[in-house]
Amino acid sequence: MTATSPRLKHEVKDLALAPLGRQRIEWAGREMPVLRQIRDRFALEKPFAGIRISACCHVTTETAHLAIALKAGGADAVLIASNPLSTQDDVAACLVADYDIPVFAMKGEDNDTYHRHVQIALDHRPNIIIDDGSDVVATLIQQRPHQIADLIGTTEETTTGIVRLRAMFRDGVLTFPAMNVNDADTKHFFDNRYGTGQSTLDGIIRATNILLAGKNIVVVGYGWCGKGTALRAHGLGANVIITEIDPIRAIEAVMDGFRVLPMAEAASIGDLFITVTGNKHVIRAEHFDVMKDGAIVCNSGHFDLEIDLKTLGEKATEIKNVRPFTQEYRLHSGKSIVVLGEGRLINLAAAEGHPSAVMDMSFANQALAAEYLVINKGKLEAGLHSIPTEIDQNIALLKLQAMGIKIDTLTLEQDEYINSWTSGT
Ligand code: ADE
Numbered sequence: 001m002t003a004t005s006p007r008l009k010h011e012v013k014d015l016a017l018a019p020l021g022r023q024r025i026e027w028a029g030r031e032m033p034v035l036r037q038i039r040d041r042f043a044l045e046k047p048f049a050g051i052r053i054s055a056c057c058h059v060t061t062e063t064a065h066l067a068i069a070l071k072a073g074g075a076d077a078v079l080i081a082s083n084p085l086s087t088q089d090d091v092a093a094c095l096v097a098d099y100d101i102p103v104f105a106m107k108g109e110d111n112d113t114y115h116r117h118v119q120i121a122l123d124h125r126p127n128i129i130i131d132d133g134s135d136v137v138a139t140l141i142q143q144r145p146h147q148i149a150d151l152i153g154t155t156e157e158t159t160t161g162i163v164r165l166r167a168m169f170r171d172g173v174l175t176f177p178a179m180n181v182n183d184a185d186t187k188h189f190f191d192n193r194y195g196t197g198q199s200t201l202d203g204i205i206r207a208t209n210i211l212l213a214g215k216n217i218v219v220v221g222y223g224w225c226g227k228g229t230a231l232r233a234h235g236l237g238a239n240v241i242i243t244e245i246d247p248i249r250a251i252e253a254v255m256d257g258f259r260v261l262p263m264a265e266a267a268s269i270g271d272l273f274i275t276v277t278g279n280k281h282v283i284r285a286e287h288f289d290v291m292k293d294g295a296i297v298c299n300s301g302h303f304d305l306e307i308d309l310k311t312l313g314e315k316a317t318e319i320k321n322v323r324p325f326t327q328e329y330r331l332h333s334g335k336s337i338v339v340l341g342e343g344r345l346i347n348l349a350a351a352e353g354h355p356s357a358v359m360d361m362s363f364a365n366q367a368l369a370a371e372y373l374v375i376n377k378g379k380l381e382a383g384l385h386s387i388p389t390e391i392d393q394n395i396a397l398l399k400l401q402a403m404g405i406k407i408d409t410l411t412l413e414q415d416e417y418i419n420s421w422t423s424g425t
Pocket residue numbers: 057058059060061062063195348352353354355356359
């Protein structure tokens with residue numbers, strides 16, 4: 001941690017958008033009481049004094065509150081976008097203009113710009129990386145291994161990022177601690193399920209304005225994001241079909257009351273397809289070939305490779321923008337397929353991502369995981385670390401408190417009983 005970072009400026013669309021960003025950030029803050037309490041404590045205790053943090057997150061009103069909390073804690077923080085299409089430009093402007101936080105993010109930035117921003121995050125010579133999808137960590141390992149010496153550790157937000165970190169560990173290249181924020185109960189039970197569920201349908205509705213009741217909606221993948229998406233689609237009156245490769249999740253889907261089919265069969269039935277698998281080409285040529293005329297496809301998984309859009313493009317005679325974030329591919333066969341949000345996360349491309357109330361807990365985990373890394377600097381082994389149960393439980397208690405909900409506590413007798421093995425039948 002001897003190196004100092006060069007003075008960073010910013011790269012945002014338009015600083016004049018700052019007042020609108022401020023208004024929207026303040027609105028989101030009403031739903032983020034847990035992170036607010038953490039920010040207030042950070043402001044007193046300054047856990048990040050002298051610490052450089054590079055955060056790669058979707059630049060939203062909720063992320064603004066995380067960045068503000070880190071800065072209040074004394075961090076020298078820089079923020080870049082974790083997706084080219086998810087940035088809220090007014091938020092980026094406000095963070096620069098009102099909070100003096102260097103932000104490098106513009107909605108619609110091209111892939112080259114995105115990767116240049118990843119380099120800027122690394123130019124900051126971070127002691128802590130807060131990642132969403134693991135692009136900054138993967139670039140650090142591949143291109144700047146000499147900077148690993150600067151790093152205390154990383155925190156990771158997404159299922160996709162955790163899958164990548166596990167692969168890095170298997171390959172022996174994850175030589176520093178990585179906090180697994182995604183798998184905290186107060187993260188994935190709420191963010192992945194209710195956050196993705198609501199915001200994915202919000203994105204689809206904003207992009208298309210179609211009625212979902214009565215539609216055949218194929219949810220591709222039944223992890224937490226798929227569960228939430230299916231739950232909410234069902235709630236809006238859709239006929240939900242699930243496709244899966246995992247037999248246990250497939251049984252779960254059946255017992256949750258959904259029809260489970262292989263994609264080869266679902267492809268010709270679906271009116272709307274939503275991919276949430278984290279894998280590539282789960283909708284591909286043979287599926288496009290049998291889809292109905294006018295079928296809509298979109299993705300709510302982290303990367304834009306779940307739908308094979310390259311092949312779809314090759315099958316098309318014309319690609320027409322029919323509404324914002326809505327493109328119609330007219331195929332040689334004469335039928336058309338509609339693609340939303342260029343196959344990128346539809347909930348962040350066409351809507352505003354997960355609602356603030358769930359991001360409150362996700363980002364409380366991020367903030368406390370970063371603090372945990374600092375407190376335990378030099379003591380944690382290389383590899384993935386779970387969020388300690390006390391942190392997870394405490395976030396849940398603070399959230400309940402803020403919601404005005406009280407729960408029971410064990411009586412002494414119950415506590416003794418549950419902790420003993422002697423009293424059986
Ligand atoms: N990921 C999903 N929704 C998000 C949001 N609102 N802010 C930041 N990251 C997100």
